[in-house]
Amino acid sequence: MNRAKTELLVGLFVVLTIAAGLLLALQVANQNMSTDGESYTLYAKFDNIGGLKPRSAVKVGGVVVGRVASISLDKEDFTPVVALSISSQYSAFPETSSVSILTSGLLGEQYVGFQPGFSIDGIENLQDGDYIADTKSALVLEDLIGQFLFSRGDD
Amino acid sequence: MNAIQAIGAKTLSKIATFGRAGQMLFGALVALPTLKNVHLTVKQMYVVGVQSLLIIIVSGLFIGMVMALQGYTILVGYGAEGSLGPLVALSLLRELGPVVTALLFAGRAGSALTAEIGLMKATEQLSSLEMMAVDPLRRVVSPRFWAGFISMPMLALIFSAVGILGGYLVGVDWLGVDAGSYWSIMQATVEWDKDVMNGVIKSIVFAIVVTWIAIFKGYDCIPTSEGISKATTQTVVYSSLAVLGLDFVLTALMFGIE
Numbered sequence: 001m002n003r004a005k006t007e008l009l010v011g012l013f014v015v016l017t018i019a020a021g022l023l024l025a026l027q028v029a030n031q032n033m034s035t036d037g038e039s040y041t042l043y044a045k046f047d048n049i050g051g052l053k054p055r056s057a058v059k060v061g062g063v064v065v066g067r068v069a070s071i072s073l074d075k076e077d078f079t080p081v082v083a084l085s086i087s088s089q090y091s092a093f094p095e096t097s098s099v100s101i102l103t104s105g106l107l108g109e110q111y112v113g114f115q116p117g118f119s120i121d122g123i124e125n126l127q128d129g130d131y132i133a134d135t136k137s138a139l140v141l142e143d144l145i146g147q148f149l150f151s152r153g154d155d
Numbered sequence: 156m157n158a159i160q161a162i163g164a165k166t167l168s169k170i171a172t173f174g175r176a177g178q179m180l181f182g183a184l185v186a187l188p189t190l191k192n193v194h195l196t197v198k199q200m201y202v203v204g205v206q207s208l209l210i211i212i213v214s215g216l217f218i219g220m221v222m223a224l225q226g227y228t229i230l231v232g233y234g235a236e237g238s239l240g241p242l243v244a245l246s247l248l249r250e251l252g253p254v255v256t257a258l259l260f261a262g263r264a265g266s267a268l269t270a271e272i273g274l275m276k277a278t279e280q281l282s283s284l285e286m287m288a289v290d291p292l293r294r295v296v297s298p299r300f301w302a303g304f305i306s307m308p309m310l311a312l313i314f315s316a317v318g319i320l321g322g323y324l325v326g327v328d329w330l331g332v333d334a335g336s337y338w339s340i341m342q343a344t345v346e347w348d349k350d351v352m353n354g355v356i357k358s359i360v361f362a363i364v365v366t367w368i369a370i371f372k373g374y375d376c377i378p379t380s381e382g383i384s385k386a387t388t389q390t391v392v393y394s395s396l397a398v399l400g401l402d403f404v405l406t407a408l409m410f411g412i413e
Contacts, residue, residue, distance in 0.1 A: 003194060006201045013205045017309040020316035027338060028244050028319060029347040057343060 038088040040128040041069060044099045049080045050110055050138025052101055057111040058084050065090045068112060084112060093126045094119040100136035110138060176371045182292035183300040183370070195298035196305075203264040203299070204306030208313070210263055211256060215314040218251060219243060219321030227330050236332050240341030243322035244315075248345065248354045249410065252315035254402050257361035260307050261394040265369035268299055269390040272373030273383035296370055303366030304359075311358035353409045360401060365394040 049071060058066040066086035074081050084099070096117025103110050117123075117134075126132065188196040226242045272295065275281050281291040319341075326332040345351070369390045376386035 003198075006198050007194075009205045010197050010200045013200070013208065013306075013309065016208070017312055020312045023316045023319075024248070024312065024351050025347065028248075028316075028341055029345045029351055055346070 039066065039085045040088055040091065042084045042086060042126055042128075042130055042132055044082050044084065044112075044132040044135050045074065045079045046082060046101065046135050046137045047079060048137040048140055048143075049082060050101055050140060052082065052110050052112070052138065056109065058086060058099075058114055059111055060090070060114045060116060065114065082112070084114075091125070093117075094123050095126060095130075096123060096134070097126065097132060098134035098136065099132050101138035103139070172375065175375055176367065179292065179296065179371055179374055180300075180367055182290075183297040186290070186293040186297035188298060188301055192294075192298070195294070196301050199298045199302030200306055203260075203268065203302050204310065207260060207263045207306070207310060210259055211310045211314050212317050214255060214259060215247075215252075215317035216321040216324075218255065219247065219318030220325045222246060222251075222318070223322035223324075223326040223330070227326060227332065236326075236330075237336035237340055239322070239326045239332050240337040240339075241344035243326070244319050244341045244345050245350060247315045247318040247322075248350045250402070250406070252311045252318065253354050253357040253361055254398060256307060256311040256314045256358060257365055257398040258395055260303075260310065260362075261365045261369070261391055261398070264303065264306075265365050265390050265394055266387045268303070268366070268369040269373040269376070269387045270383060272296070272299070272370060273376040273378070273386050276374065276376060277378035277380070277383060279378075296374060299370055300366050303369070304362050307362035307365065308355055308358040311354065311361075315354065356409075357402065357405050360405060361398050364397050364401060368394045368397065 052068060052071065054068050054070055056068045057064045058068065066084055069083040069085040071083070072081050073079070086093075093114070094117045096119070098115045098117060100113045100115070101110055102113040119125075222243050223239060226239050227236055230236045230238055230242070272281075275295065281295065284291045284294060323334075323337060327334045327337050372386040372390045372393070373383075376382045
């Protein structure tokens, strides 16, 4: 085995590794969404966020428009504040939009459902850093059961 | 009294072994491949890397295929066969890629390294090198160490990628999972820095451990045919145990507490 042939085969090995790395980066981990720097941030306060996690999807009618950037607790009224990082190409949502925490499928993970509101004169679009006023919390099974038992008790 | 003495002597000799292993590793690390002798490392990368490609690709393909088959039969009961993508990708990237590659590498390349260096020692080639004022650590040990250190993470990446393609082959082409959901749910779940990078860090740690054990066992073997055979066996056993034990520690550190 002469040196040139060895170097060629090792070079092929390196090329194969780069191909595998590219496959993992682009097809498996999909770096595009997170490295897409052009985005703006909206905030929403919920009573209960259920199992929402950072990097959960934000969807409008099933189309992913952004990700949950961070989740924190408001220091004054102790409600969870969710920061939503929305891609800049979707920038003209009216102020009357609402967000709710939904579950994909029966056992799927939770995501933020974004409902664009109506837009008439005098209603402005949401800007970077705005709070979305109309929010619906995640469904918590224990609360549902509690409400059900409570309403049964009334009868 | 003799028994206690024997325990003491055994402990001391074990600790001395660690000392020699540390010295050898230090010698190999200091002797970084320079531009002049980088061809030695390239040649060893051919031996430990390129020649391991076949077993890595075949095992990766079949492990991905088996995982897709097993995962599908369970997930389809919940109507969640769309989650097959993340199941295959996460188990390969986080665990099976680095671990199985390290185990195969220990069996395929580690044992060969031990036997080669052991035979060099038994036939006094290492002593001859020293007689010619060539440092065997620099000439023989260091290129092999760096070649293993570089090759194994590359093999682990290839293993994971091929495994995911194997899962695609069985899950999508054969069992009829939707191709779109296979990739898109995988993309939504797999994170570059958390899953892919932690897998790479794991395989770098395994690469150091396996290559270190393999080279040291050869360098430190008893220079007889029996000693070489014992050292080769020990290489495979010790590196497999070290990989599995370290994998638990690393997993606990990386994924244990959110």
